Amino acid sequence: DTQNDRSITFTPSLSNTVEKLKQSPAKRNEETGVKRKRDAKDGCIPLRFGKLHLTVSLLSEQTWCEKKVVYGFLRPQIKKKDKQRIEVKTGASIHLARELEVHDVVQINIQSHEDAVAISLISVLNMIPWLETGQCVRELPVFGVVEGVYIKGVIDELSYNQKGELVLKELKTRKQDSLPGDSQAYGHRFQVGLYKLLFDALVRGEVKKEHVLEHLKLRAYQALGAEVITYATNVGINVVTFGELLDTFLLTLSCSDLPCIDVLQLEYCHQGSSSIIGTVLVQFDESQLRAELRGYLEYWRGQREPKGVDIEEAWKCTSCAYEGICDWRKNRSQVLESLHTRMRVNMN
Ligand code: SF4
Numbered sequence: 001d002t003q004n005d006r007s008i009t010f011t012p013s014l015s016n017t018v019e020k021l022k023q024s025p026a027k028r029n030e031e032t033g034v035k036r037k038r039d040a041k042d043g044c045i046p047l048r049f050g051k052l053h054l055t056v057s058l059l060s061e062q063t064w065c066e067k068k069v070v071y072g073f074l075r076p077q078i079k080k081k082d083k084q085r086i087e088v089k090t091g092a093s094i095h096l097a098r099e100l101e102v103h104d105v106v107q108i109n110i111q112s113h114e115d116a117v118a119i120s121l122i123s124v125l126n127m128i129p130w131l132e133t134g135q136c137v138r139e140l141p142v143f144g145v146v147e148g149v150y151i152k153g154v155i156d157e158l159s160y161n162q163k164g165e166l167v168l169k170e171l172k173t174r175k176q177d178s179l180p181g182d183s184q185a186y187g188h189r190f191q192v193g194l195y196k197l198l199f200d201a202l203v204r205g206e207v208k209k210e211h212v213l214e215h216l217k218l219r220a221y222q223a224l225g226a227e228v229i230t231y232a233t234n235v236g237i238n239v240v241t242f243g244e245l246l247d248t249f250l251l252t253l254s255c256s257d258l259p260c261i262d263v264l265q266l267e268y269c270h271q272g273s274s275s276i277i278g279t280v281l282v283q284f285d286e287s288q289l290r291a292e293l294r295g296y297l298e299y300w301r302g303q304r305e306p307k308g309v310d311i312e313e314a315w316k317c318t319s320c321a322y323e324g325i326c327d328w329r330k331n332r333s334q335v336l337e338s339l340h341t342r343m344r345v346n347m348n
Pocket of ligand 1: 316
């Protein structure tokens, strides 16, 4: 019985009914992404595009170019096409193959937003005993409130090294057989730093029931869907409502003796040959990471407009799917053009 021998990762299977759940009930202004004021009444800070939470991946993309992230929301068709690039697909299949080495992946039909979050909670509950007994887990969901915003993500891999330290390993696949340049590497360091912040807060018991319920606007009394209850039971969790599951989750974490993450590691793998290009250790500086995060969150809170790339990083635009429509790039070209004209006039 594979379910007894291997850990399981649950993924939500979106039926037609549930597709509708993906459409945010919050009305928003498509151009500015600013959510209506009424959503701020429960004390949670309203975010652009009606978002209730941000993901680690989205914040890491923001380190590359904020404008690009915004265009991803405004022009989803272009984003969809960009995601179908061969290297993106290859990267995803390498990740899945790695996950399948240690987990079985089970699709579960969900009926509500609460079901979708419940699946993450069950996945973590299922992986805790594996970690406690020193084994490796992959695709571990993490979440929590950082700098006032609910952030969630999925850790590629957690395992212990020979010194008994808990090591986070993030796999990055690359088309080129070389380590990334500074700009890309910065985003990767930021990403694993955020994972550590979220994981450590979870094991320290800093994530509270009201964080999940209020930020995600979930109902504790909501009965879980039949498939979710079945899979919870299969891993030894007997619950009926979302609130019961959340209580079980928080209690189990507080009683576990899981350590904080000791080592952050980035592993770069060449897509063509599947060989490892190199492994990079990342230093964790919490105050610097939080300061950088606050800077990025200013945009999401509507405190400033989105920024495009710096002039020294204009090379990023040449491979950008939004190059043709980007007003930041257009404005910058016009500024450069007028500067050149002025220089030519002065020289004459
Ligand atoms: Fe950012 Fe350049 Fe793309 Fe505009 S064209 S979204 S500035 S990378």
